[in-house]
Amino acid sequence: MRKSNLMKYQKTFFFIVLFILSSTLLFSQKRSNLSLDPQKAEWFKEAKFGMFIHWGLYSLLEGSYKGHTLPDTTFANGRSWYAEWIQARLEVPSKEYKALAGQFNPVHFDADQWIREAKNAGMKYFVITSKHHDGFALWDSKVSDFNIMHTPFKRDILAELVSACKKYGLKYGFYYSHWQDWEYPGGAMPHWMDRVPDDEFEKYWREKSLPQVKELITLFDPDLLWFDTWDEETHITEERRDELISLVRELSPKCLINGRISYLNPGENIDFLEMHDNRYPDKIMDKPWQTPATMMHSWGWHANDFNWKSADRMIEYLVNNTSKGGNYLLNVGPKPDGSFPIPATRRLREMGAWLYANGDAVYGASPVRMEVPEKIYLSQKTEAGKSYLYISLAANFESVVLPIPLTNDIQECKVLESDRPIPFVRNSENITIHIPENLYKDNSVQVVRLTLKTPLID
């Protein structure tokens, strides 16, 4: 081979290698944008209890429009009749709905008070609808004028809430309706309306959805983003899902992403799973997860919805989820004037009081793989070299039998809130704990704490 030819081949070879190297690098970069870092979700796993807020223009209508009131029952006629869906359900003309912006003036809105209420309720994080399906943004968005700055209120609600969360040490995140948008042409519409052609959706996706997500991250640096789809075929293809995940990963090293980014196909790269509304799994899940839950039927404020759940019932949901390794994201639908409904505040304070006494059984606790009767919920923790097993009793048990063999030394058996020892007996396979009469007759969830020599299961 002649020397010049050899050099030519060497050169070509060099370029081929360079091409392969750079494309591998590019490819791995793309992958790492999608990739998951479970460490990031540690705070979420420990937090267990968060506040969800649904608030927007729909709140002004309080569940009724022109003499029609949305049913307050679950899935009447096979549909959910949530008040934040009023525009679609009661067919409010778009012009009329948009004109509600001219009335939005929540004079009693006080971010400090909301977040203090969340903190006192024992909640560790806060998630608000930055934009729900109606397309209205609660922040000063440069992407779309359909936002809070174009109302008489003219205050950036998200900015105020974010600084209150920082002040009180709560993590914070935003619900963002990336798929449904009933205001912007091309945004997905409810399933009983005409399906939007995909090329129009693509336009909405590029012009509003992705730019607003980018804006939310760059302006507010959220700890999590709460996307919303459900079990319907959607425009959220794998490509769009991954494009959105990569966007978030590129802009924020810490922001968690929920599974409803694509409910039917969340893939491997989301940070936590989002259950269906008000669904409480009965088994332990390996990935972090949460249940978004309502206090009444509706998420958005509905003045004629009387389905308030009791604080005790909600505490049971919280301990149930804790015992399966998940979180409880409990919603409040603030009123048009910006205040929390009093029934919501009462329940938040009752839950906060319960957690003040029993929070050790919840925060940072992990599940225990042990068969127990219904209405008993277990969690465990190891702290300062001690192993604790928490037994939350959501029914009137006179005694409780647990399969803890004699080989595991039980150092203490106490009522958690009073720190008083209670009697128990053991045989080679079981422990039987006797619950004092006044406790088992008390209808609130009681917690017994066992101090063990070794953790049950890690």
Ligand code: GLC
């Ligand atoms: C459903 C509803 C929506 C609500 C959400 C909360 O997706 O359509 O209105 O925001 O559940 O989990």
